[in-house]
Amino acid sequence: LKEFKMMKKLTKPKEKIDPTLLRISLIFAFGALAPIFDSTMVNIAIQTMTRDMHTTISVMQWTITGYTLMMGITVPLAGWATDRFNGKWIYSFSLVLFLIGSLFSAISTTITTLIIGRLIQGTGTGMLIPALSTLIMRAANGKNIGAVMSTVAIPTMIGPVLGPVLGAFIISNANWHMMFWVNVPLTLVGLLLIFFGVPTMPAINPKLKIDFLGIGLLAGFFAGMILGISNYSSSKSLFNQDDVLLEIVLGVLALLMYVLYAVIKPDKAIVPLNIFKYKNLNLTTILMMLTGITTNGPMMLLPLYFQGVRGQSVLSAGIIMGSQAIGMFFTRSQAGKLTDRIGPKWVVIVGLLITLLATMPFVWFDTSTAIWLLVSVLFIRGLGMGAMSVPLMTAAYIGMPKEKIGQATVITRILQSVGGAAGSAILSTIIVNVATSYPKKTPLLTVANSYNIGFAWSCGFTLLMFIPAWFLSVKKSKNIKIEIN
Template identity: 40%
Template sequence: MTNETKIPRSDIIVALVVVFGAMAPLLSSTMINIAINELVRSFHTNVTTVQWTVTGYLLATGVAVPFSSWLLDRFDGKQVFIAGEILFGLGSIFAAISPTISLLIISRLVQGFAGGLIMPLLTNLIIRSTSPDVMGQMMAIVGLPMIIGPLLGPVIGGVIIRFVSWQWIFWINVPIVAISTWLILWQMPKYPALNKTAKMDFVGILLLILSSSSLIYAIVKVAHSGNFANKISLMYTAAGFVLLTFYLIWAWFKKEHAVLPLTLFHFQSFNGSWVGLFIAGTVLNGAMLLLPLYFQNVRNLSVIMAALALLPQGVGMLVSRSLTGRLTDSIGAKYVVLGSVLITFVGTIPFYWFDTNTSYWWIVIVLFIRGIGAGGILMPLMVDAYTGMDQSQVPAATIGTRIIQNIGSAFGSAFITTVVTSYSKAQFKTFEHQLRDGHFHVAPANMQHFVTAHLVNIRLEAFQTGFLVISLAAVVIILPTLLLTNKMKQKD
């Protein structure tokens, strides 16, 4: 057995600086999940509207990704990083002082765009300075904020909401951004511009933005109407696919100059990676949105207790993080992702049967198992996307995987919200009709208790249905996993 290649100290320092720089965007994206109920009450609106603070953030992140790559071509990577941090800080300030939900959503779009400039740097700068022999280990370090975010974000958010106010979820980003900017200036080397004559494919970007936004908006409108076949959703779905077709035609003419060249889809591992990343948006982000609401609305926990209830999942993700990196370097992404999605399924499907009387200790065990699996999905998929590519193709592949990951995350959040909301609305209407038609024979004195108990049960079943969909999505990831790298076969 060969000794594990050691990572140079200078590379570790750069990786840690990059990791800290990503902490504010990722903490912000996870803290807001625990604050959804508070935002609904504060702005006197509904979950579907507030959910746009999550979906809009993710969409804006996807929009910014190609701009991040273009800026790295035209300017020093260190300067791009600092610009992204400052913009995120400004977005946080505007979010904190937002007087209406509309302005909060706009501020979240600014935050998301800044996050979209920052997050690709995690891979781009590491790939430019790291040996392929330790790429899995380095990506495990770079993936640290993706673990710490779900681990600490809800807890910090819960404490803030309980003792201060939701505005401080955004104010807390300001000192983090200031420290991060100082660390970048102090410890990060310069990354010279790669190609100062690089041109941006604005038409391609616009088509991708409009296509993905149309499809996600169609899903969200389903939640509003409670009907998957409503006219607006069908219209926006059709528009999304038409725009996607236009992009494919445009990319075919633009060849390698397209923002997402079609030649990338000739690589088997890239295809397995992007499909897996898209579906993972439902498995990971859908659950991140659903779990805090489950603990608050079904288990009736306080915001702090709901945040603490999520800790076992974060601990599980932390446990699997370093092992995932080493295994990916050793045996390839195929079996790492395969094992991870199966473990995630085992750690999610029990929620389909959990009710209000289920022991919390069972929930702790299941969430810990889910965390172990969830922690091993994203990183191998992202690493394997570059397998077999030339260095010149890496920036475009980074754009592709980041765009698809963010679109998948936005779609997953919107889709799970839609499933739960639509189920609730449909069941409520059925119950309302049955009640009006005298379907139930209940004594008048017991009617109020009967109605309350029935509505509580509908809410429970809606969440159970959401967890079932997330579990099935984890199983579906097995299909693109078959296209990923198998280094054990290469060794044979």
């Protein structure tokens, strides 16, 4: 009888995603395509834009730093807005902001106007991505969250596949302005789909007052950390860089002041400290920050490695990078379904193991390594990254009451962005230090060796992720209890 019950359980039909929820998820996912495309295309076009605008890499870097900065600053505001207003209109407003920023960037003729356009884009993206996760989680109401998050992750699957290739193709056959014009039709179609295909998503707390002080302090923490990390120079000691130290200290002080404020005014704080009583959220925030380092850092290194060390063209580098994204595409949907069945712990651990093993070869790859081997390893690395990303997004909300989802999203998004900025800065610093401290026989060999060391550090950060991952829940996502108002 026991065996019969077990067989019956195993052969029980899978619970299907509600058609309305699936439609909403797909429409919201389509709306996020343009921001994902944009970020991957701009990264590969930095050198071209720098040359065309007759500026320096350090100045042009503000098109990325400023974008990231505005994303992080607006994340807390997005958390409040999705609780206070109709979710459908908040998502639409965010997309409109991104559209305005894209138009501004597309018609830019000076570096100043381009940076302003990117700041507007970052503001729209900073509100759109948290709203996407929060609204979908609420609509799912705790059912099939892994499968739903796999659907939401479609932009991050397609974007890295097509983004670098599309960006490289545009640069090779047109000009960089066209990268921003591509956003316009995508965004307009997304807005139309939202208007006609997404039902009203009422506010869960229409009387919620905006926490100006809390939002300001969290924004100050993010801004201080991002500016300090971005402005750090490996050419001199940290303690001889007063501006960097000041920015980081101010960021830490802003965080400490927020903690004190949240203790004194727990009912007013935009992210109350009692949210950290949920174990999975604490573990996920650590993992998300480390993920920012282990994914964003190498994502920044790889195009530079292929172009600077391997001598590949922009288009070739984009196509090679696409193999990693194809790997992510293959595993994300299955990882979501598996998370619904066995919980996030083992799915994340297996994904981490694959990612680690596929990053290690770059520690030894050199200028003569065959292209087919590079593509194969990147594809396998993508399989691992895809396997761990969806379970991580799901794990943060296990055991989370419905009214806390927006607050949880604020925390995870801020720390993931800080980790991403830190990853790029840390690995860049390591590469420069190795290249200047340990010269080889030729400059090319020196650069190649510095990248090897950079990837070794990336492996080290990936190893660290196994510690918090081991303590993740094995609870199935279908058991998540979300209260309904």
